[in-house]
Amino acid sequence: MKIIDGKKIANDIKEEIANEVKQIIEGGGKTPHLAAIIVGHDGASETYVGHKEKACTQVGFNSTVLRFEDDVAEDTLLRRVHELNEDSDIDGFIVQLPLPKHISDQKIIEAIAPKKDVDGFHPVNLGRMVIGLPAYISATPAGIMELIERYNIETSGKEVVVIGRSNIVGKPISILLAQKTNPGNATVTITHSRTKNLKEVVSKADIVIAALGNAEFLTADMVKEGATVIDVGITRVKSDKTKSGWKLLGDVKFDEVAEKAGWITPVPGGVGPMTIVSLLQNTLKASKREIYPE
Numbered sequence: 001m002k003i004i005d006g007k008k009i010a011n012d013i014k015e016e017i018a019n020e021v022k023q024i025i026e027g028g029g030k031t032p033h034l035a036a037i038i039v040g041h042d043g044a045s046e047t048y049v050g051h052k053e054k055a056c057t058q059v060g061f062n063s064t065v066l067r068f069e070d071d072v073a074e075d076t077l078l079r080r081v082h083e084l085n086e087d088s089d090i091d092g093f094i095v096q097l098p099l100p101k102h103i104s105d106q107k108i109i110e111a112i113a114p115k116k117d118v119d120g121f122h123p124v125n126l127g128r129m130v131i132g133l134p135a136y137i138s139a140t141p142a143g144i145m146e147l148i149e150r151y152n153i154e155t156s157g158k159e160v161v162v163i164g165r166s167n168i169v170g171k172p173i174s175i176l177l178a179q180k181t182n183p184g185n186a187t188v189t190i191t192h193s194r195t196k197n198l199k200e201v202v203s204k205a206d207i208v209i210a211a212l213g214n215a216e217f218l219t220a221d222m223v224k225e226g227a228t229v230i231d232v233g234i235t236r237v238k239s240d241k242t243k244s245g246w247k248l249l250g251d252v253k254f255d256e257v258a259e260k261a262g263w264i265t266p267v268p269g270g271v272g273p274m275t276i277v278s279l280l281q282n283t284l285k286a287s288k289r290e291i292y293p294e
């Protein structure tokens with residue numbers, strides 16, 4: 001078993017981005033600027049937004065966090081989104097999900113200008129990605145593709161099984177890996193809660209992407225000897241062994257699957273750090289008007 005070290009790759013990429021930002025600024029260009037909207041006080045959302053802010057500082061971006069209370073009106077939030085769309089100093093922005101129940105996630109996402117949608121959640125970006133046009137790709141699938149590329153993991157002609165069909169991970173990673181690109185050209189099967197004989201299907205895979213959000217779901221008996229295993233799960237569970245009182249579990253039963261896998265991503269330190277870096281990469285693209293030239 002060999003570990004896919006997402007933390008190391010993420011640090012390498014951050015260094016690459018920091019160097020590029022330095023050059024942009026030395027050349028008289030504008031500092032890339034990411035904004036994040038956060039509503040309420042959800043612990044996980046606070047942590048993610050905190051990590052995003054810190055990462056921006058590390059690479060030399062400006063970052064702005066806009067906070068709203070739980071009871072903010074949908075209209076107020078929509079107005080703020082429209083203002084950010086028009087704000088020429090903001091290159092890209094995200095609205096941290098989930099939002100309170102009285103606000104429609106979809107309505108807010110669709111209000112974001114596609115050219116500033118660095119999360120890649122807007123239907124225009126998803127649609128452009130599906131037909132192979134330049135688009136912002138959402139952070140987790142983009143991070144997985146980057147890991148596969150940097151570790152030279154062969155995908156062409158390989159059997160990939162994706163467990164989970166979310167709009168943010170399962171669906172986009174399936175499309176990206178089936179596309180006529182490198183990495184890509186894989187034969188992809190999407191599985192989900194209604195899949196029959198899941199174990200049989202997964203055990204044929206050269207590459208398994210576990211993205212169902214069910215802690216330690218994937219066990220060694222489901223995995224082919226030598227397979228590449230990518231674990232997207234991050235379930236926070238209480239722990240008396242950590243300082244924070246929490247620990248993270250993936251969707252893969254790591255110790256036993258690691259013995260059988262060829263390559264495997266750990267949790268933490270695998271896909272997680274890559275998602276933040278993908279957001280930075282998208283923000284840099286936004287600041288260079290790479291996807292949507294003006």
Ligand code: GUN
Nearest residue numbers: 094095096097098119139
């Ligand atoms: N909530 C959980 N993951 C994400 C993400 O990648 N982006 C946003 N905006 N919200 C999230």
